[in-house]
Amino acid sequence: MTSFDSASKAYDAIVIGAGHNGLAAAAKLGASGRKVLVLEAANEPGGAMRGREFAPGFRSAGLAHLINRLDPDVTRDLGIRLTSSTAMPTSVLDGDKQPVVLHGAYGDSIDGVSADEAAAFIRMRDKLIFQAGILKRFLRRASPQLGAIGMADLATFASAGFGLIRKGRGEGRDFLRMMLMNVADVADEYLEHDRLKALVAFDATLGIHLGPRSPTSLLGLYYRLTGEVAGRAGGQFIPEGGMSAVAPAFIKAAEKAGVIIRCGTSVGRIVADRGRASGVILADGQEIAAPVIVAAVHPQTAFLQLVDPAESGTGFTRSLRNLRTAGNVAKLDVALDRIPSFLNLRPSDHAGRIVLARSMEQVERAFNPAKYGEFSTDPVMEIVLPSLADASLAPSGACTLSALVQYAPHKLKMGWEASKPLFLKIILDTLERHAPGISKSIVAAHLSTPADIEADYNLPGGHWHHGELQADQLLINRPTGAASGYTTPIEGLYLASAGAHPGGGISGLPGWNAARHILSGARP
């Protein structure tokens, strides 16, 4: 095994998975002078941001179709530059009345509602952004460890507490009252307008197995509002060059830091002996040693597929099996022979985010069937026209449409194979209602259900957050208590994916935090 010997001296760390979090971890480790190897099973890096041609001449840039929580500390530190000069409004359509259009960061100004209603929305938004800001302090660092609360944790708690009382007792009281409420009750307290309520209900529950009236559903909206764009909470953008530019930016950062990325290289097993990880064995049998292994894949993949359960322990294995990670959202890519026209929507607003949701009740009723393993027959969705930002995605004059459609439960009672055509028809009929004539311009439509997402991106459950973002799977419980600080029951094995704190979305934080945590320890 000479290759083993030479390899054992070669790498300080192996990162499994070249998604953006794996690349962020690798870049951070590489920049500190460590020799890092990234292993990616697919033929190209990018993880869930891997693009593909879904119809001849039409490309999709991957699962995500906009950015709303890319962390500025991460991008600054790793030298990632992703900016956009064009604003991205959010339009909420009900297929009938004038659209409600939010401009600026989550509604600095709002068209289509009365001045009073816009003011009420901004009051609610500002309150929620303030409260999200309290929680945000906990996102850029490892979550506190029960039984081992350190000075830095206490400082974070103190600064959160100080931040709370600085604004007066009333704000503190409101935060302690509201934080575990459901988004519907909060929306009802502040708003009258159906579609503004529909928007916050949709944003709070997108990607999460909760309806607006489910307890704690407000956490999803907080999570969204902890994201910022150009210093503004609740903003969103598509970078210059489109979403296809995101993965390359992370890849460039990693390569600049001296990281070696090997694609088409599937890891078969993580080598661990008596609680200590020492390398990986590839699917083809080759063994590569390193003192630090960073799993930037779904926690269930890492611990149920790659690690011998005897090494991690039955309690740990059981808690990972119980991880709630069944996806709720389907991704639709449509190839169109021209730019579609949504009812009453200004041409410039077509470049923004378009939400099809009539009312909070529609979101709630869309959720009901999902509880029983059925898809919504009147679904709600978020639409973006990606080719408007990145012309290379479609032939000249043509257009692509990307939609995240809710709710589409992973385990469908009737099975997705049998049900997918019907669900696709329902979605396309919904599109036709909101953009009359769009059906005739459809060249191809490709629907990825959570079952497809699971298979295409190796995401158990097809859940893009790597597990539900709910109170029982956040902070000290993400993904599970014993692995919540990026460390795992196996020494030398770290978790750095969206399944780790602070969770999913394109933030780069799980990977970057994990790397910082590794670097804070003694160099092995």
Add this chain to the structure above:
Amino acid sequence: MVIPTTLDPTMASPGKHFMSCFVQYCPPKVEGRDWTDADRDAFAETVIKQIAEYSPGFRDRIVHMEVRTPREIENEVGLTEGNIFQGELTFDQLLFNRPVPGYAQYRSPIDGLYICGSSTHPGGGVMGAPGRNAAAEILRDLKRPNELMSKAHDVI
């Protein structure tokens, strides 16, 4: 569903029984409007039908029946929207948030006026704790000792 006469036969004539049911879910409004007598009777019929599926012949044994929807509960005992806990027992209305933030200490905005119903901490159910806690707070305001206070359980 409970049949208290199995423990205390004096509640009914000899050989007869009394049965009480709490039925979920019964909102204070029906599709946004107030309950009508017809709604109430229809809902009662649904409940009886369901019980009869588990207990054949049940319907024929009914001598007398009273149905209280949230409307009746509100009218008869003054519980707003017929909520038997005087407010949802959810986090935003528990502990320091019960009944509302800032007034969770049994005191009200009006000096000398105290609150001690189920709407106050620790909430609903027959336990007497809100009343006892409120009494302790009143004694505190009066600067009187509270060591002679009975346990709520003994009073009830």
